[in-house]
Amino acid sequence: MSSDGVAVAESLIAPAVEAPGARQSRRSTNTVTLDDVARHAQVSPQTVSRSIRTPDLVSEFTLERVRASIAETGYVPNLAASNLASNRSMTVAAIIPAISASVFADALHGLEEILAPAGYQLFIGSTSYRPAHEEELVRAFLGRRPDGIFIVGTEHSANTTHLLRESKVPVIEAWDLTDDPIDSLVGFSNRDAIRAIVEFAHERGYRHPTFAGSLQRGDFRAAARRASFEEAVPELFPGETVRVVDSGTSTVDYETGRRLLDETLKLHPETDVLMFASDVFAAGALLECTRRGIRVPDDLAITGFGDFEIGRHLVPTLTTVAVPNRQIGTVAGELLLARMNHTSAETAEVDLGFSVVARESA
């Protein structure tokens, strides 16, 4: 082939000039790039880029050709390169304690509902309630340069807080309130919510409340709820013992609820209203009551926390506290969008409140 001949001749004359293939290419195999599309459409790479990102600036005629070329070549833009060049990743990082906990799944759903139409993608990581893991996760996620961060909780390690503050990325802390947020805040007061349901129990005439939950290390919201109970009881029930049953680090499931009921009956048989830190526990306990023939609420009243769907279907239906899971996600999404579009530079602290849902079980 004549072209080969030319190349060889050249390399004899000027050995400094690389022979084709002397240095191995670093390109990934078979990947269509923006340049390929540009060549195919006979326009500059810049025009292809514009056709994708700001089609308004490209003439109808050119746009047609570029689109056809993209389709024909099967081009898929490399967002890592785009991210690097434009310094925007079009991603939002979401850090939650557990994927399988439905409350957080609801919030993520709300978050995605707002962000996806604006072209943002969600990076999800779960900490399993371990602060050390949270820090690791924050570090790893920051490496991907998200345009926004959604994180459950207001209590983080000093390092985590520092990392987030220094990152200059809009951060939304969710699910609780605090006086000193990293940036913005969307949630409700776990403390007030528990207080409200203790007051409810008091008004209904119950006299011997017991609180039951798991005190997983790292679950600061659960801890806040327990503390709030311990604070409210002496005020509302003067002279009454403050009874708390704790399953330790157990997972949040129906089985744990059952065990918590068991322990309560053994340790505090005088209990007339058993207040759970989660509807899941309450449901497990309620079903166990059905099995054992304990009449709810006559023998023992039960309350939950979270207003999960099952509460409306249990027999008897469950008295609980409704919490705006989904709304936490949508509000957070809207706040983030405003910040990321530079529509607003303001941080916000949104208290979405809660409500006591009185049903049959108490």
Added chain:
Amino acid sequence: MSSDGVAVAESLIAPAVEAPGARQSRRSTNTVTLDDVARHAQVSPQTVSRSIRTPDLVSEFTLERVRASIAETGYVPNLAASNLASNRSMTVAAIIPAISASVFADALHGLEEILAPAGYQLFIGSTSYRPAHEEELVRAFLGRRPDGIFIVGTEHSANTTHLLRESKVPVIEAWDLTDDPIDSLVGFSNRDAIRAIVEFAHERGYRHPTFAGSLQRGDFRAAARRASFEEAVPELFPGETVRVVDSGTSTVDYETGRRLLDETLKLHPETDVLMFASDVFAAGALLECTRRGIRVPDDLAITGFGDFEIGRHLVPTLTTVAVPNRQIGTVAGELLLARMNHTSAETAEVDLGFSVVARESA
């Protein structure tokens, strides 16, 4: 200011030479880069890179200094740049129908459990059972150049299949079996599973089975389960009408289960075993039976699908089909790891099976 004066003079003499700051920097504000760390530690950038990625190749002495510099400068690696240069993103994309569905959350948990220790991060997207959305999601995710893809289901649009095939990325389809996978496959036969529980009902002596589920468009696994029921009944119950109650596009929740029970009692009062497409429906129906005083299984037997935790706590406990949710995730994770490390180039088709769990409700 004198520096301004100099700049002007220079531009008069040699306008082609850029005055400092004439072209605006594109760097993101205040970001510490690998070069900054290198300068701080007085080593080359490459050595810093090695210190992070392959510390074995760096001397103890240098490593110490680099680590100190990283800490002091607060350096956070830019993974977009790393990704671009190395052609590895260290991410796996997971595409599931719904985040809030616990079965998929379990699988994701399993997947993460395997991938996270190996340094891979999970990108999660939900399709809401819409094939068009699935395609969009696949396209967007491919743009991030994941090293592996986990996708629920074996039925995809032609475009989706084509995109995934052409991407050359290891793909695992999950939750069902097929003769023609895109790449690898981890799941169980929804068809056989339903058949097994119909056989179970037959052996237990039930004579008038009815199937109840929602037939959401896009949920091919639900459709397969229904079809399997329609296939099994004529064989096992010759002469018996094939009764199917369908809630249309309702969401999978307890309320729908209740409505399905309602409809069944109206349309097919002869039913002696009601077989649900999900434990969630079964639980909703079972609770409604309790409320109405319908005795289970004496007046009506009930079966579910999925072996959710609640089934073990309902009164009566729920007969169902156990399905290896978590294991689907872990096995998929292991297969992906092997492919991504180039330990194995082989595709695999893994049938994890299922098992009928006989409890009190049937």
Added chain:
DNA sequence: ACGGCGTATGGCAGCGCTAACATCATGGTA
């Protein structure tokens, strides 16, 4: 006829990192 303006496109450089290769000091071996 001319400069000024808006629209469409192209050229250049660089985002922050790493693969590939080059270099340089060791130490052991023939």
Added chain:
DNA sequence: TACCATGATGTTAGCGCTGCCATACGCCGT
């Protein structure tokens, strides 16, 4: 002593894309 294998570090040249600016062209008003 010359030689090469080994380990530690440096140099070069991109990865694929977009920000910024330059350029080309037609249109308008004066």
